[in-house]
Amino acid sequence: MNRKLVLLLSLLYVAFMAYLFFHYRSTEESFKSTVAIGGMVCGAVPFLLALFTKLQFNLPIVISYLLFLVGSQYFGSILGWYGLGWWDTFMHFLSGAILAFSGIALYERLVHRDAEVEISPWIIFLFTLSFAAFGGVLWEIYEFSSDQFFDMTLQGGGNDDTMIDLISDTGGGLIIALWSGVRTKIKLKNKQEYPQLT
Structure with a gap:
């Protein structure tokens, strides 16, 4: 389906x-x-x-x-909403959250279910946050390279634009990373208290 x-x-x-x-x-x-x-x-x-x-x-x-x-x-x-100023920041925030969800999905595919009991929720938090932040960094490298090599203006505000974008990416990723860490902690607690349900 x-x-x-x-x-x-x-x-x-x-x-x-x-x-x-x-x-x-x-x-x-x-x-x-x-x-x-x-x-x-x-x-x-x-x-x-x-x-x-x-x-x-x-x-x-x-x-x-x-x-x-x-x-x-x-x-x-x-439609030109990037001209509103806040739209670019919102889209970076959203992309950080999407990348964090992608990091969670990647983690769940790579780690064997039996190993989850041994992995700290902090590791999942850090992996998810790092995945989102790294995606933001790659995007900023793309913007910088496009401006340098193809005479584009993707980094319209220079360093300020880059930093606001990276902070927004990280903020979106941070919210999802916190959620994934708490969710993992609850799942681990439930597995320890109710092993017959797993």
């Missing part, structure tokens, strides 16, 4: 961006039509992964990813 839903949601997003591409191309708005092409490519990623791999999808992460694309590409770039 998850795979079919991922295919459907991705196709809907790609179709929406394709419609926007043709619409903005007909009105000769090249920036918006270029963003729509990027939207089609980004929206196709979950579709192609679902179609050509045997990955098990974490549906909340895929939905969050597509909502992030809507927020950044459609609202932010096409």
Whole structure:
């Protein structure tokens, strides 16, 4: 079911961006039509992964990813909400939270269930927070590189913009990391008190 839903949601997003591409191309708005092409490519990623791999999808992460694309590409770039100032900060906060959820999903796939009893909730907290912060750092490297090599202005505010973005990424990741640490602590306590339920 998850795979079919991922295919459907991705196709809907790609179709929406394709419609926007043709619409903005007909009105000769090249920036918006270029963003729509990027939207089609980004929206196709979950579709192609679902179609050509045997990955098990974490549906909340895929939905969050597509909502992030809507927020950044459609609202932010096409409708111009990045000009509001706070929208970029909000999107970085949201991406930090999404990356943290991705870190949790990665951790749960990599660590054997029997080993979870031996792992401190602090390790899960630190892994989740670090995963989100590292994703933010990679994005800022991308922005810096694009500005340097392709004469773009992704870091419009220079160092201030970079630091606000990194703080926002870390803030979003911190909230989810705290939640994951507390959730793990509760799960461990329940396993110790009620071993027959596990």
